[in-house]
Amino acid sequence: MVIVSEIDEARAALQDLIAGANRIVAFTGAGISTECGVPDFRSKNSPWQRLKPIDFDIFVADMLQREEAWRRKFALDDIYAQAQPGRGHWALANLVASAKISAIITQNIxxxxxxxxxxxxxxIELHGNGTYATCLACGKRHELNLIRHEFMATGAAPICTDCGGIVKTATISFGQPLPETAMQRAHDAATNCDLFLAIGSSLIVYPAAAFPIIACQHGARLIIVNDEKTPLDDQADVVLRGDIGDIFEPLAT
Structure with missing residues (x-):
């Protein structure tokens, strides 16, 4: 393992590693979005700690808890509704456009x-997407602006306009099974890459954190880009320690 913390050296190392790879998979966590104004779940004083997601089983079983979950959802949305992609996002978009990156596995919503x-x-969204909702019974997509308008008027949790089922944000809550299709796609991507970029993830949440390990087991080089230590640093070929946006900035334009 090599740890690089000086910004110019980190940028150069990243670009050299990307240039030498043919099949790159990026794996992103909350750290890539913090410069965009999206709060990290585990940081001290994070609004996620005040407005904690309600467990899936409780959400399904209790109407009052569903109403509270929607109240918390819209309160969180107000905090980062205006968030725009940061330098890390633009860099990865450029690498996808140039066919260097074949897939982005993300824990972000x-x-x-x-x-x-x-x-x-x-x-590949492992934890779903927070910008729309779906019916748990029939799968119909529901737009948040319409749900919010009704919720602010009535305070009632939404129900599906097609089947009357429970409507929930299209995110994966605690206690809710991870999406099988996304997990299989992520596994396939991890086993078929030659460079795995783990960016802004604490790498402590499983089974998602297993994908860097799977990539290594199948011969890929593992590069971790983070401003803090992770449990997988010792397994990485290179650790780039520092601000994610700063490290990726030369690739963002």
Whole structure:
């Protein structure tokens, strides 16, 4: 393992590693979005700690808890509704456009990879997407602006206009199964890359944090880009320690 913390050296090392790879997979966590104004879940004083997501089983079982979950959802949205992609997002979008990156696996729910121009088919969302909602019964997509308008008027949790089922944000809550299709796509991507870029993830949340390990087991080089230590640093070929936006900035334009 090599740790690089000087910014110019980190930028040069990243660009050399990318230039020498043919099949790159990026894996992103909350750290890539913090410069965009999206709060990190685990940071001290994070609004996520005040407005904690309600467990899936409780959400489904209790109407009052569903109403509280929607109240918290809209309160969080007000904090980062104006967030735009940061330098890391733009850099990855450029690398996808140049066919260097074949897939972006993300733990984030903020939709910023899509906003940066990356096509949906290149993005694998392990924890869902917070910019729309779905019916838990029939799968119908529901738009948040319409839900919010009704919720602010009535205070009632939304129900599906097609089947009357429970409507929930399209995110994966605690206790809710991870999406099988996304997990399989992420596994396939990890086993078929020669460079795995883990960016802004604490790498402590499983099973998502297993994908860097899977990539290593299948011969890929593992590069971790983060401003803090992670449990997988010892398994990485190179650790780039520092601000993610600063490190990726030369690739963002």
């Amino acid at each position: 903020d939709n910023l990879h899509q906003t940066s121009g990356v096509a949906d088919e290149k993005i």
